Amino acid sequence: MTETTTVAAIPRQTRLRMYRDIVRVRRFEERAYKLFMDGLVKGTSHLSIGMEAIAAGFGAAMRDDDLTFCTYRGHAHTLVRGTPMPRVMGELLGRSTGVCGGKGGSMHLTSVEHGVMGSYAIIGAHLPIAAGAAWSAQLRGSDQVTVCFFGDGTTNIGAFHEALNLAAVWELPVVFVCENNLYMEYTAIADVTAVERPAADRASAYGLAPIVVDGNDPEAVHEQAARVIQRARDGGGPSLVEALTYRHGGHSRADPGTYRPQEEIDAWLARDPVPSYRRRLLGDGVAEDELAAIEMEADADVDAATEAARQAPFPAPEEAFTDVWADGGSSWRN
Secondary structure, eight states: OEEOSOSSOOOHHHHHHHHHHHHHHHHHHHHHHHHHHTTOSOSOOOOOTTOHHHHHHHHTTSOTTOEEEEESSOHHHHHHTTOOHHHHHHHHTTOTTSTTTTSSOGGGOOBGGGTEEEEEOSTTTHHHHHHHHHHHHHHHTOOOOEEEEEEGGGGGSHHHHHHHHHHHHTTOSEEEEEEEOSEETTEEGGGSOSSSSTTGGGGGGGTOOOEEEETTOHHHHHHHHHHHHHHHHTTOOOEEEEEEOOOSSOSSTTOOOTTSOHHHHHHHHTTOHHHHHHHHHHHTTOOHHHHHHHHHHHHHHHHHHHHHHHHSOOOOGGGGGSSSSTTSOSGGGO
16 A cells, blocks of 8 residues: 555654654755765765655654664664654764764664664675664563564565564564665666566565555654554554655765766655655644754754764773673673
């Protein structure tokens, strides 16, 4: 089934929260790009510019104790769960104030206290782990739900099929979300996949419904998210959601994205979730001043997070030997 727009009224407070999240993520990602170009973000980075509505829609539907698993393109999912922006920015800049003490960087954001169970750089590796977390919740009777985000390329990885199969067999409280931005790194997913919808068209193999949602529409995403999360919480088992979206830039900061047709880029830029959702809210009677205040707050938050990260110290050399073993250190090995 294809979900387009919401059929149930979404509370005004939730709609404004989603707009706030979308704008905050967009401003953060734009700043991360600038800092990368300035040489302050080491290694590579993978931005979610153009894809923010998926994180915002699911983030607003999740309970505080629910769990998020995501890919190396995980800044958005980390922020919408309430992880403080200065700590996320600190991690990108490799500072000791970062969520991983400056040792993980852009691709390994983790904040367990906010339910963010990690960004994973190995394609598909986190799907079985997410299933395991859901199994833990099932055994403990906590009624927590795990939401696992991944790209379209992951659907051609064995771990995708293994995780979905066991999740269905054991009726685990997990929601798998394919962020289909049409490209698996530099290759169009359509060129290497036998079915049109890489996630939804395979759902029936595991007894799951084929769910496709407009990933650039935060309200459509939120409505679908609320439905499948509640289903999992009520013991109805897993769901697989394919959210159609588009990254405005290349795969990573090293990729100019020149393999994409210009007309395709232009068509998706016209559906940019930030201005389109702003227009919808204005049309529904939200005041311009209220939206402008959200935008100004986002700008101020990004500025403050950037300055805090710039001023923070780098990790001490001895920190390289912490967080390595289960007891936090390595001395017992020697």
